[in-house]
Amino acid sequence: MNKAAYTHLIKQKASELGFMYCGISKAEFLEEEAPRLERWLNQHMHGQMHYMENHFDKRLDPRLLVDGAKSVVSLLLNYFPEEGQPEDSTYKISKYAYGTDYHFVIKDKLKALLTYINEAIGEVGGRCFVDSAPVLDKAWAKKSGLGWVGKNSNLITPQVGSFYFIAELIIDLELEPDGPIKDYCGSCTRCLDACPTGAITEPYVVDGSKCISYFTIELKDQLPQEMEGKFGNWVFGCDICQDVCPWNRFSKPHREPAFAPHPHLKEMKADDWQELTQEVFSQLFRKSAVKRTGYSGLLRNIRFVEGQPDNA
């Protein structure tokens, strides 16, 4: 078999495993991203996400993560829900966190793909990545032709929008690389205009330390007073810059049972949220990514959205 045949087999299996798209790039240094990542870090756009400061070189070169790496296999997994939270919903959770934490779901699929490669092709060394190591997911997916990085800094795919996760396998097998596609943002500025905290500081640049997603999920401290009144009703993550993006008209509902929300989530009224107990929290978000902010973090966010100054 030649590399075109291997590539075909891998893409076919990825589709069988439920990945929406699979693209390939050559494992090499990300030259274009290096100065951009450096600038982002120098300007402290990572805020207190200190893990972003680590492994600068590895983040830009997959060969430092996997010995003899030849190819990066980028994979997209759709999480766009059939039904969102009701319009009158008092508090909003990002769509990506409705069901089981994507890290578990994707890791299993990646392992299955790597096992298949070893069975169908022969001994292939490699590693599975889903936010578990310093990898620039969007840059690889872009290089693999799976979409373009939009002005809101998310990867967008013309046929399906941007509500999906990105993961990759880095392997020591040479494959047929795909080429990048064009940027279709054009003169649109909807995401910049809609961002309530001004986190999209210029087209294509998101200051992570100003993003609602950072405040409600990553920040462990008290939420800053200057942000009061700016979160709308978002208490875990924020979908605004994707909800307004015209390309998300093409989003199609996922078919991943693990991403189905707990049935009570859409019935939650203001009182239910405000009176949330640890027990109900654990039931609602048993395996969800919402656990990252935890029970106390979610309550802090709810109080903040309610304009209660005591948000520590």
Ligand code: B12
């Ligand atoms: C740190 C992080 C965050 C931070 C910082 C956000 C950010 N934009 O980096 C916070 C907590 C704020 C965050 C929020 C969200 N995140 Co996040 N996040 C990550 C993580 C772990 C690392 C991203 C990273 O490396 N950032 C570093 C900076 C430098 O990268 P960057 O913003 O992409 O910057 C590039 C551009 O600015 C570009 N650039 C700079 N200047 C210029 C100039 C020009 C002209 C051009 C063309 C480009 C350009 O180059 C930079 C380097 O590549 C990735 C997972 C991963 N391992 O990659 C997930 C990831 C990016 N997040 C994801 C998601 C889903 C989200 C949220 C939608 C979640 C939510 N609903 O709340 C929001 C979206 C916010 C937004 N608009 O970006 C997905 C994105 C999927 C997709 N379709 O793109 C990822 C890939 C996770 C995953 N595995 O699926 N996230």
Ligand code: SF4
């Ligand atoms: S996720 Fe929300 S806060 Fe963050 S950049 Fe997008 S619109 Fe702004």
Ligand code: SF4
């Ligand atoms: S809203 Fe417009 S500018 Fe922003 S990412 Fe989507 S197409 Fe690009």
